[in-house]
Amino acid sequence: MTAEAWLDQEQKRYVDELIAFIRIPSVSAKPENMGDVQKAAEWVAERVKRAGIDNARVLPTAGHPVVYADWMHAGADKPTVMIYGHFDVQPAEPYELWDSAPFEPEIRGDRIYGRGASDDKAGMMTPILAVEALLKTTGKLPVNVKLFFEGQEEIGSPDLPDFVRDNVDLLKADMIFSADGLQWTPEQPMLVDALKGMAKMEIVVQGPRSDQHSGLHGAAIANPAMALAQILASMKSLDGLITVEGFYDDVIPLSEEDRAEIARVPYDEAEYLAESGAPATFGEPGYTTRERLWARPALDVNGLTSGYQGIGSKTVHPAEARAKITCRLVAAQDPVKIYNQLEAHVRKHTPHGVTVRFENAGGGSVPYHVPAGHNATAVAREVLAEVFGVEPYRTRSGGSIPVMSTLLDYLGVHAVMFGWSMGDENLHAPNEFARIGVYRKGQSAYVRLLEKLGG
Amino acid sequence: MTAEAWLDQEQKRYVDELIAFIRIPSVSAKPENMGDVQKAAEWVAERVKRAGIDNARVLPTAGHPVVYADWMHAGADKPTVMIYGHFDVQPAEPYELWDSAPFEPEIRGDRIYGRGASDDKAGMMTPILAVEALLKTTGKLPVNVKLFFEGQEEIGSPDLPDFVRDNVDLLKADMIFSADGLQWTPEQPMLVDALKGMAKMEIVVQGPRSDQHSGLHGAAIANPAMALAQILASMKSLDGLITVEGFYDDVIPLSEEDRAEIARVPYDEAEYLAESGAPATFGEPGYTTRERLWARPALDVNGLTSGYQGIGSKTVHPAEARAKITCRLVAAQDPVKIYNQLEAHVRKHTPHGVTVRFENAGGGSVPYHVPAGHNATAVAREVLAEVFGVEPYRTRSGGSIPVMSTLLDYLGVHAVMFGWSMGDENLHAPNEFARIGVYRKGQSAYVRLLEKLGG
Numbered sequence: 001m002t003a004e005a006w007l008d009q010e011q012k013r014y015v016d017e018l019i020a021f022i023r024i025p026s027v028s029a030k031p032e033n034m035g036d037v038q039k040a041a042e043w044v045a046e047r048v049k050r051a052g053i054d055n056a057r058v059l060p061t062a063g064h065p066v067v068y069a070d071w072m073h074a075g076a077d078k079p080t081v082m083i084y085g086h087f088d089v090q091p092a093e094p095y096e097l098w099d100s101a102p103f104e105p106e107i108r109g110d111r112i113y114g115r116g117a118s119d120d121k122a123g124m125m126t127p128i129l130a131v132e133a134l135l136k137t138t139g140k141l142p143v144n145v146k147l148f149f150e151g152q153e154e155i156g157s158p159d160l161p162d163f164v165r166d167n168v169d170l171l172k173a174d175m176i177f178s179a180d181g182l183q184w185t186p187e188q189p190m191l192v193d194a195l196k197g198m199a200k201m202e203i204v205v206q207g208p209r210s211d212q213h214s215g216l217h218g219a220a221i222a223n224p225a226m227a228l229a230q231i232l233a234s235m236k237s238l239d240g241l242i243t244v245e246g247f248y249d250d251v252i253p254l255s256e257e258d259r260a261e262i263a264r265v266p267y268d269e270a271e272y273l274a275e276s277g278a279p280a281t282f283g284e285p286g287y288t289t290r291e292r293l294w295a296r297p298a299l300d301v302n303g304l305t306s307g308y309q310g311i312g313s314k315t316v317h318p319a320e321a322r323a324k325i326t327c328r329l330v331a332a333q334d335p336v337k338i339y340n341q342l343e344a345h346v347r348k349h350t351p352h353g354v355t356v357r358f359e360n361a362g363g364g365s366v367p368y369h370v371p372a373g374h375n376a377t378a379v380a381r382e383v384l385a386e387v388f389g390v391e392p393y394r395t396r397s398g399g400s401i402p403v404m405s406t407l408l409d410y411l412g413v414h415a416v417m418f419g420w421s422m423g424d425e426n427l428h429a430p431n432e433f434a435r436i437g438v439y440r441k442g443q444s445a446y447v448r449l450l451e452k453l454g455g
Numbered sequence: 456m457t458a459e460a461w462l463d464q465e466q467k468r469y470v471d472e473l474i475a476f477i478r479i480p481s482v483s484a485k486p487e488n489m490g491d492v493q494k495a496a497e498w499v500a501e502r503v504k505r506a507g508i509d510n511a512r513v514l515p516t517a518g519h520p521v522v523y524a525d526w527m528h529a530g531a532d533k534p535t536v537m538i539y540g541h542f543d544v545q546p547a548e549p550y551e552l553w554d555s556a557p558f559e560p561e562i563r564g565d566r567i568y569g570r571g572a573s574d575d576k577a578g579m580m581t582p583i584l585a586v587e588a589l590l591k592t593t594g595k596l597p598v599n600v601k602l603f604f605e606g607q608e609e610i611g612s613p614d615l616p617d618f619v620r621d622n623v624d625l626l627k628a629d630m631i632f633s634a635d636g637l638q639w640t641p642e643q644p645m646l647v648d649a650l651k652g653m654a655k656m657e658i659v660v661q662g663p664r665s666d667q668h669s670g671l672h673g674a675a676i677a678n679p680a681m682a683l684a685q686i687l688a689s690m691k692s693l694d695g696l697i698t699v700e701g702f703y704d705d706v707i708p709l710s711e712e713d714r715a716e717i718a719r720v721p722y723d724e725a726e727y728l729a730e731s732g733a734p735a736t737f738g739e740p741g742y743t744t745r746e747r748l749w750a751r752p753a754l755d756v757n758g759l760t761s762g763y764q765g766i767g768s769k770t771v772h773p774a775e776a777r778a779k780i781t782c783r784l785v786a787a788q789d790p791v792k793i794y795n796q797l798e799a800h801v802r803k804h805t806p807h808g809v810t811v812r813f814e815n816a817g818g819g820s821v822p823y824h825v826p827a828g829h830n831a832t833a834v835a836r837e838v839l840a841e842v843f844g845v846e847p848y849r850t851r852s853g854g855s856i857p858v859m860s861t862l863l864d865y866l867g868v869h870a871v872m873f874g875w876s877m878g879d880e881n882l883h884a885p886n887e888f889a890r891i892g893v894y895r896k897g898q899s900a901y902v903r904l905l906e907k908l909g910g
Contacts, residue, residue: 221733230688293675303763317755353733
């Protein structure tokens with residue numbers, strides 16, 4: 001029997017198992033669900049064992065546990081492939097907006113509704129079931145496999161960096177695939193080539209020691225809110241170019257091929273603007289909206305605070321003014337270097353009559369960018385094209401996924417996102433669902449991936 | 456007997472009366488003291504009657520009452536002189552910072568301590584006592600006199616404009632003197648030639664309909680907080696010049712004489728900076744600190760609000776950003792014209808990708824500036840020089856006194872501040888006090904003023 005035939009034969013059971021998995025309310029954010037996250041970890045470890053990997057085990061972290069399993073019998077000449085996923089889910093609130101109870105999964109047509117169905121329980125099951133199909137039908141796997149599932153992705157994986165750092169030998173792999181990922185549509189696969197990194201800064205401009213009467217002082221001492229405005233305005237030109245000295249220095253320019261890949265992905269300006277309700281698109285000159293979002297760095301003012309903010313008017317000269325700033329970085333920008341450039345720029349552009357200081361520094365992350373010609377990505381591309389029947393889009397994300405940076409930092413490996421969620425599946429929202437047909441496709445995709453990687 | 460001799464003879468009683476007046480807790484801001492404000496009005500009207508003006512009466516407004524009295528028997532060839540003051544006081548909180556109870560006045564040396572002692576009960580008494588001294592010793596007054604005292608100055612005189620507008624005939628006068636005013640020091644008199652007016656604006660910059668994920672949108676739609684910073688920065692040069700088109704057009708330039716008068720008033724930069732704790736002075740190029748504060752217009756950002764303002768960082772792209780702005784105006788700037796210039800400037804400098812709107816418009820006030828050679832001011836100068844023995848400083852104020860604008864608007868008369876408070880007398884603060892010696896001097900000053908005005 002082929003692995004494909006096995007998957008077809010077992011599919012009804014696999015759907016039932018996914019339903020059982022979704023029934024566990026493994027909400028990592030809520031203390032009252034701590035036991036459920038643990039229960040989900042144990043369920044996963046047990047399921048991996050039944051798939052044929054005996055050493056599956058739940059390991060503790062400083063917070064929610066991880067599940068680890070490996071099958072290392074393919075031989076030293078075969079690569080070691082890690083597959084990542086997560087078994088925790090977002091809170092389901094507000095319950096009243098769900099058409100069926102979030103932890104009592106319901107099948108409607110091709111869809112299974114329930115919190116975590118798409119993010120990431122269906123996705124996380126697919127490599128386990130692919131491993132089972134291969135082990136049950138061939139008695140072995142084509143490559144060495146490490147399964148690494150976590151229970152705190154939805155709260156930002158706070159304890160994962162320490163766990164990975166402390167278990168580098170255990171987790172060491174030649175390639176990493178993440179079963180937590182998106183496809184463009186059920187018909188159109190995609191590969192995510194890059195995620196943005198981040199640098200953070202809070203600027204505090206100080207004038208007088210406390211808020212002052214504007215009539216007694218406004219005309220003769222510098223206004224921190226105006227000074228802050230001048231500092232911020234110095235950081236970006238009116239046409240959208242970031243004017244912080246050196247900011248773009250390390251950005252890897254987009255090649256013609258990069259731009260062609262991005263342009264191939266359908267884009268509808270009206271649809272994009274409808275998402276946010278913004279009156280127009282706007283950004284770095286010389287780039288398309290998609291290029292700005294996916295492949296160019298950004299500097300965002302996240303918040304402003306100064307003086308009187310209540311109703312009406314108050315003739316106050318503020319003591320201080322604050323701006324929170326985050327920069328979304330692209331390869332090969334370095335968050336520490338960018339932070340230092342920002343700080344130097346702000347100091348240089350702080351006008352006379354106020355002082356400036358910085359708060360909440362640090363906590364940045366490195367941009368993630370799969371190198372061109374990366375072998376794991378090449379194989380993933382082939383598999384997606386075969387399973388979906390069309391060439392995958394090459395996309396990038398304007399956001400950041402900390403776990404991808406963590407794996408890159410400690411293991412030195414660019415993970416390839418190889419998951420099956422779609423943007424319309426209400427991730428993090430009421431009425432989350434997974435597509436049963438795509439769940440099945442994902443299982444085949446992991447079988448083919450492992451086979452191809454095995455040569 | 457001369458009026459001076461009378462004042463000397465009655466002084467002990469006059470101090471006792473001031474103490475009785477301060478005992479009435481006429482706090483206009485506190486509803487529980489409403490009856491006390493009324494009581495103070497009645498006390499004042501009664502006191503004016505005893506001074507010899509029989510028609511003194513308490514008149515209602517939409518809020519706290521006023522006291523009005525007139526003596527119009529000097530003849531049609533004599534000017535009619537209005538004297539203004541207020542019988543309400545600031546709240547006394549925090550009580551625990553007072554060395555003696557605020558409404559149980561205590562004499563310590565030359566000082567009477569109590570809430571309202573200086574602002575404005577001692578000041579308000581001086582014209583009443585001067586009128587009494589003249590009437591008791593000469594049987595008449597050298598000019599026609601209208602006394603007009605209000606009970607809501609400390610809450611911004613909300614009902615006074617309507618009252619003045621509805622009683623223009625009653626209040627009509629050739630000259631107005633305000634017994635609510637300051638002298639430089641007990642030894643050094645001053646005249647206030649100008650008060651600033653005001654224009655107010657709230658700028659609201661709108662981007663997306665709600666706060667957005669900065670990774671999903673930051674790079675491709677305009678950031679309202681950055682746009683607001685750019686708008687604000689366009690309104691002032693880095694060296695402090697207001698760059699709103701036309702802003703300075705109507706400003707009456709400082710003459711060499713004006714500048715010399717201002718320069719004559721002692722100024723200590725370190726002392727000035729210590730008041731607010733600002734690191735340096737800063738303002739319009741080409742002017743001294745005093746000139747900026749007293750005689751040049753200002754544009755102040757009073758508050759900023761946008762996006763996330765809590766602790767730490769949040770990768771939000773704000774939906775909107777707000778700035779509250781007030782401009783302090785000097786003669787002959789017009790608040791409506793300035794508002795319109797600001798609005799036109801903001802519209803012109805709003806960058807691409809956001810929209811702008813304005814809230815809380817209106818409520819401005821006209822700058823007040825005594826014309827050069829103003830006859831009431833000339834007489835006041837002479838009197839101050841005689842009573843204090845030195846030439847008064849000619850000063851201006853960076854603040855605004857709405858009642859002065861109200862009297863100018865409806866009666867067409869520039870009021871001359873002719874009061875006896877000093878900056879060190881803890882006005883609006885714990886341990887407010889009035890100086891007994893200056894209280895006596897103020898009585899003489901009003902006697903001389905009325906005599907001189909009578910020719």
